[in-house]
Amino acid sequence: MIANDGATLGRVLFYDKNLSKNNAVSCGSCHQQQFSFDDNAALSKGFEGGLTTRNSMAILNVRFYKSGKMFWDERAATLEKQALQPIQNHVEMNLSLAELESKVKAQTYYPVLFQRAFGSIGIDSVKIAMALAQFERSIVTYQSKYDQVKQGLATFTAAEVQGEQLFLNAAAPNTCASCHTPPMFLTSEPGTPFALLDAADPGINSENRFKSGSLRNIGTRTNLFHNGSVANLQAMLTAAPGRPPIPNHTVAPPDVQNLLAFLNTLTDNTITTEVKFSDPFK
Numbered sequence: 001m002i003a004n005d006g007a008t009l010g011r012v013l014f015y016d017k018n019l020s021k022n023n024a025v026s027c028g029s030c031h032q033q034q035f036s037f038d039d040n041a042a043l044s045k046g047f048e049g050g051l052t053t054r055n056s057m058a059i060l061n062v063r064f065y066k067s068g069k070m071f072w073d074e075r076a077a078t079l080e081k082q083a084l085q086p087i088q089n090h091v092e093m094n095l096s097l098a099e100l101e102s103k104v105k106a107q108t109y110y111p112v113l114f115q116r117a118f119g120s121i122g123i124d125s126v127k128i129a130m131a132l133a134q135f136e137r138s139i140v141t142y143q144s145k146y147d148q149v150k151q152g153l154a155t156f157t158a159a160e161v162q163g164e165q166l167f168l169n170a171a172a173p174n175t176c177a178s179c180h181t182p183p184m185f186l187t188s189e190p191g192t193p194f195a196l197l198d199a200a201d202p203g204i205n206s207e208n209r210f211k212s213g214s215l216r217n218i219g220t221r222t223n224l225f226h227n228g229s230v231a232n233l234q235a236m237l238t239a240a241p242g243r244p245p246i247p248n249h250t251v252a253p254p255d256v257q258n259l260l261a262f263l264n265t266l267t268d269n270t271i272t273t274e275v276k277f278s279d280p281f282k
Helices: 004-015 078-088 097-105 111-116 125-138 146-149 158-169 231-237 253-264
Strands: none
Touching: 004 111, 004 125, 078 097, 078 125, 111 125, 146 158, 158 253, 231 253
């Protein structure tokens, strides 16, 4: 469930650097609104400049993962369980739950926010996780050209039409849409053959597979896949000298531009500027 007061509290918590040991890092440090709640680096800087071991996954449309599992390796069963792990991670924010509760209680602006969200000024880590999850679930893209076309308010170009057909039908039955299912372009059942193989990171249950992220806003994001090693969408679709093609992602050269054209229709620029998702401390 998402309520305005709960999401509002979650928004403040999401951007509050008091949730880190040195008051220098927030959830929003690694999931930046201007980058579609992703980061523009392969690995993100956390507590005292330490680098995360995986790329920061964009948190767009997370409410639509039916399994509820979070992180690249799906180790968190729910978004609420995910929300507290970066706070406790010694590289990212480095707080114990007791320290987290103490620091949040020390901020004068929280009692009224917790009262509105939960009917009580009582503050604990369970409520903090619930509020963060509500805010994250509220971050949904629905104002892209793709959405306008499906509502009959716009029309695809010829290239975009061909790109959509490739996306839906090429290489059946293992099409792009198999793992990135419209309309949110995600799945809760990532398949092994589609992973970017990484000797240092075997992913979910050590099965060489990873969570399939939403392709919404993929055209504006960089440092793709779990280790951030793929520069951008063009690089993902195009084989390059010295770099083996990504399994089941590289397409025939004549098809690249059409597929790019379609995937760029998934960009919702409003998500990067809407005040309700922005940093309230600025």
